Amino acid sequence: QQQVKQSPQSLIVQKGGISIINCAYENTAFDYFPWYQQFPGKGPALLIAIRPDVSEKKEGRFTISFNKSAKQFSLHIMDSQPGDSATYFCAATVLSSNYQLIWGAGTKLIIKP
Amino acid sequence: DSGVTQTPKHLITATGQRVTLRCSPRSGDLSVYWYQQSLDQGLQFLIQYYNGEERAKGNILERFSAQQFPDLHSELNLSSLELGDSALYFCASSVGLGGDGYEQYFGPGTRLTVT
Numbered sequence: 165q166q167q168v169k170q171s172p173q174s175l176i177v178q179k180g181g182i183s184i185i186n187c188a189y190e191n192t193a194f195d196y197f198p199w200y201q202q203f204p205g206k207g208p209a210l211l212i213a214i215r216p217d218v219s220e221k222k223e224g225r226f227t228i229s230f231n232k233s234a235k236q237f238s239l240h241i242m243d244s245q246p247g248d249s250a251t252y253f254c255a256a257t258v259l260s261s262n263y264q265l266i267w268g269a270g271t272k273l274i275i276k277p
Numbered sequence: 278d279s280g281v282t283q284t285p286k287h288l289i290t291a292t293g294q295r296v297t298l299r300c301s302p303r304s305g306d307l308s309v310y311w312y313q314q315s316l317d318q319g320l321q322f323l324i325q326y327y328n329g330e331e332r333a334k335g336n337i338l339e340r341f342s343a344q345q346f347p348d349l350h351s352e353l354n355l356s357s358l359e360l361g362d363s364a365l366y367f368c369a370s371s372v373g374l375g376g377d378g379y380e381q382y383f384g385p386g387t388r389l390t391v392t
Contacts, residue, residue, distance in 0.1 A: 196379055207279065207367050207383030208320070253320065259379050264333050269319045 166191060168256050170268030178276050183241040185271045187254035190235065194256040198265070199228065199239050202251045211252070212239070244275045280304065281384035283368050289390045295356040298387045302349055302370030308332070309351040310381060311343055314365040326351055327374055358391045365389075 322335035326345035
């Protein structure tokens, strides 16, 4: 019940296309869903996060879509650029608890020029 | 730059040895987390400290231990090292345990190679 399932494991998108990464969870107590971006040899960095009281959050070319009833959330990268090539991790937690993030397995995204 | 510092950046050692990884959290952050990331793998949560006290344990081996000091820096001790311990070790910090202090900021990591 604590798992966060992330798909796909890897993704290749043409420059200018839309990259979509999906995550699903079981624990209905989760109330904070961040996405982290990690470049090779670097630590993960928070990209964008959403609370379950909204269905969508957009920051620039990055959008999180959240479906509470389906217990799913996804990251959309619009107009994908080669600089977006990285590994993306979704995560979830219960904010009122000890804030231990439950991580997805990661998606390696490659944007082809 | 996240404000979290980790030393050393790289570490090469032999099987059976013991090493210490160091982490300094962002100024003002009380919570420190340690993660292990093996090659092309996800992040495995090891352990969390808050203001000097252990608060949560994940998949941390008995050969590994950690502590957080009064100045809030943390050290991860890895002993009786095995080849399989070769990985990137990340430290992250956050302001608190949850609620308003929920964002985790990651350091650049320490790459450990056991030969």
